[in-house]
Amino acid sequence: xxxxxxxxxxxxxxxxxxxxxxxxxxxxxxxxxxxxxxxxxxxxxxxxxxxxxxxxxxxxxxxxxxxxxxxxxxxxxxxxxxxxxxxxxxxxxxxxxxxxxxxxxxxxxxxxxxxxxxxxxxxxxxxxxxxxxxxxxxxxxxxxxxxxxxxxxxxxxxxxxxxxxxxxxxxxxxxxxxxxxxxxxxxxxxxxxxxxxxxxxxx
Amino acid sequence: xxxxxxxxxxxxxxxxxxxxxxxxxxxxxxxxxxxxxxxxxxxxxxxxxxxxxxxxxxxxxxxxxxxxxxxxxxxxxxxxxxxxxxxxxxxxxxxxxxxxxxxxxxxxxxxxxxxxxxxxxxxxxxxxxxxxxxxxxxxxxxxxxxxxxxxxxxxxxxxxxxxxxxxxxxxxxxxxxxxxxxxxxxxxxxxxxxxxxxxxxxx
DNA sequence: CGGAGCCTTGAGAGCTGTCAATCCGGGTGG
DNA sequence: CCACCCGGATTGACAGCTCTCAAGGCTCCG
Numbered sequence: 001x002x003x004x005x006x007x008x009x010x011x012x013x014x015x016x017x018x019x020x021x022x023x024x025x026x027x028x029x030x031x032x033x034x035x036x037x038x039x040x041x042x043x044x045x046x047x048x049x050x051x052x053x054x055x056x057x058x059x060x061x062x063x064x065x066x067x068x069x070x071x072x073x074x075x076x077x078x079x080x081x082x083x084x085x086x087x088x089x090x091x092x093x094x095x096x097x098x099x100x101x102x103x104x105x106x107x108x109x110x111x112x113x114x115x116x117x118x119x120x121x122x123x124x125x126x127x128x129x130x131x132x133x134x135x136x137x138x139x140x141x142x143x144x145x146x147x148x149x150x151x152x153x154x155x156x157x158x159x160x161x162x163x164x165x166x167x168x169x170x171x172x173x174x175x176x177x178x179x180x181x182x183x184x185x186x187x188x189x190x191x192x193x194x195x196x197x198x199x200x201x202x203x
Numbered sequence: 204x205x206x207x208x209x210x211x212x213x214x215x216x217x218x219x220x221x222x223x224x225x226x227x228x229x230x231x232x233x234x235x236x237x238x239x240x241x242x243x244x245x246x247x248x249x250x251x252x253x254x255x256x257x258x259x260x261x262x263x264x265x266x267x268x269x270x271x272x273x274x275x276x277x278x279x280x281x282x283x284x285x286x287x288x289x290x291x292x293x294x295x296x297x298x299x300x301x302x303x304x305x306x307x308x309x310x311x312x313x314x315x316x317x318x319x320x321x322x323x324x325x326x327x328x329x330x331x332x333x334x335x336x337x338x339x340x341x342x343x344x345x346x347x348x349x350x351x352x353x354x355x356x357x358x359x360x361x362x363x364x365x366x367x368x369x370x371x372x373x374x375x376x377x378x379x380x381x382x383x384x385x386x387x388x389x390x391x392x393x394x395x396x397x398x399x400x401x402x403x404x405x406x
Numbered sequence: 407c408g409g410a411g412c413c414t415t416g417a418g419a420g421c422t423g424t425c426a427a428t429c430c431g432g433g434t435g436g
Numbered sequence: 437c438c439a440c441c442c443g444g445a446t447t448g449a450c451a452g453c454t455c456t457c458a459a460g461g462c463t464c465c466g
Contacts, residue, residue: 055337063340065333077330080323085330108319115318116311120283122325127280127288129332130268134258136339137266137376139423141454165413173340178454180414342455344422368445381422383446407466414461422453429446436439 013107013114014045014099021103025096027051033088033096040078042101046070049094053086064170067091076125079104091167136173141182146191148172149202161198216310216317217248217302224306228299230254236291236299243281245304249273252297256289267373270294279328282307294370339376344385349394351375352405364401 014022025044027033033044033051044051046068053066053074065086068074078084079101108115131151138144148171153159169179186192193201217225228247230236236247236254247254249271256269256277268289271277281287282304311318334354341347351374356362372382389395396404 053333057341057346059343059346061342063337065336077326077333080326081330085333105319108322109315112312112315112318115315115322116308119311119318119321119325122322122329123280123283125329126325126332127284129329129336130256130280130288132336133268133332133339134266136336138260139264139376139453140262143260143262173342175455176413177415177456181454184414342421378423379445380424380447384422387446409464409466411464412462414459416457416459418456420453420455422451424451425449427446427448430444432442434439434441436437 013117014097016107016111016114017099017103021100023098023100025098026094027090027096028093029090031090033090034075034084035087036084038084040075040081040084040101042098043076043079043104044068044074044088045097045099046072046074047095047097049096050091051094051096052089052091054089055086062170063173067167067171073121076122141174141178142185142189144172144174145179145182146186149186149192149200153200153202157202159200159202163200216320217300219310219314219317220302220306224303226301226303228301229297230293230299231296232293234293236293237278237287238290239287241287243278243284243287243304245301246279246282246307247271247277247291248300248302249275249277250298250300252299253294254297254299255292255294257292258289265373266376267370270370270374276324279325344377344381345388347375347377348382348385349389352389352395352403356403356405360405362403362405366403 025033027049034040036055048070050070051068051074052064053068055063055065057063066074074088075084108118135144135147135151138147145168148168149159165179165183166176169176172179174182183192187194191203193203195201228236230252237243239258251273253273254271254277255267256271258266258268260266269277277291278287311321338347338350338354341350348371351371352362368382368386369379372379375382377385386395390397394406396406398404
């Protein structure tokens with residue numbers, strides 16, 4: 001059984017790519033890595049920092065589709081696409097590695113175990129997205145927050161301190177105010193406990 | 204450049220699977236193909252009819268995550284998963300083909316051009332899901348309907364007659380009433396035209 | 407101490423969900 | 437041919453919830 005790709009398996013994959021085919025990129029908070037409609041140049045890995053994939057509605061509202069943190073990939077789907085479908089914006093000062101699209105495709109075409117790992121990565125991405133659709137489709141704000149917290153802490157059942165309400169609210173299409181109220185509701189219901197160190201514990 | 208996998212490429216892929224590894228399945232309206240938590244047995248193709256991937260919130264509300272129509276696959280992501288993440292329910296009487304999970308994985312491991320096609324399929328699925336997240340995250344009902352109609356008719360700019368408001372509303376987490384009102388708003392704004400044959404034209 | 411940034415809380419408006427009534431088209435049976 | 441019924445779509449009325457805007461609170465940091 002092929003399991004979820006671990007970080008070291010990622011490294012094994014990418015280490016086969018010639019150095020000349022990878023580019024180190026430094027971006028500062030607010031910089032655009034690419035914009036919607038750009039021709040995709042490859043897949044990106046976040047080495048440090050954080051990059052958001054966002055879309056802007058024509059009414060000016062911004063929507064976070066994905067939050068890529070250190071160690072994660074983004075723009076995977078653009079491997080097979082003629083244009084980028086989101087804006088990629090640095091949420092913080094970040095360093096990225098870009099792996100050339102053509103080199104990756106060649107690598108995939110010549111190697112098969114790697115192809116399986118890639119597919120498992122894609123499959124996990126699909127499942128995460130379905131989960132996100134489920135969360136965002138939930139009408140009640142407190143249920144939406146509850147599902148999202150469960151999703152975030154599905155292993156540790158605990159949300160680390162230092163979380164930022166504004167970011168969490170963005171991810172599930174709520175305003176920070178509504179998120180705050182919803183969280184208060186969950187705490188009142190004893191479903192979430194605010195711990196003294198600032199973390200959240202799910203029950 | 205690898206382009207989107209066409210239906211004939213699908214056929215080429217699946218034709219390499221031994222007949223003994225594929226099962227024909229007939230289901231009637233309302234039948235469950237599999238349930239959340241089941242051990243995945245393979246990937247399914249809808250030959251005729253329609254299958255919905257849904258989740259039930261514990262408050263009893265049903266959410267449509269995906270609508271697989273004739274010619275489409277579903278449960279792709281479960282290839283690399285130990286359990287199904289949705290219920291699959293027949294929306295109409297349908298015939299399905301199930302391709303055995305193990306056979307597919309072997310096929311992928313031994314063939315590389317096919318692996319690329321599979322990945323392109325997954326990549327398209329990911330893009331569709333991101334679009335769905337974008338749509339569902341849109342707060343205004345009429346804007347949500349507008350985005351969804353654009354997504355549905357992104358090639359023909361027209362929605363065929365015979366569409367069912369209830370189903371469309373389900374897909375974007377709206378009530379039929381709210382959908383109806385939103386559609387009326389779009390028609391009043393001349394962004395959508397109801398044609399005499401019952402189809403919708405986008406402008 | 408003072409400011410900045412974020413979270414929290416409050417009040418009101420706007421929008422969607424709910425429930426109910428009505429309309430419309432297709433199918434059935436007299 | 438017509439009355440009737442049935443399912444879905446539409447429309448109306450109202451409650452409930454979230455968004456918006458505004459006003460404190462809190463922590464961190466200079």
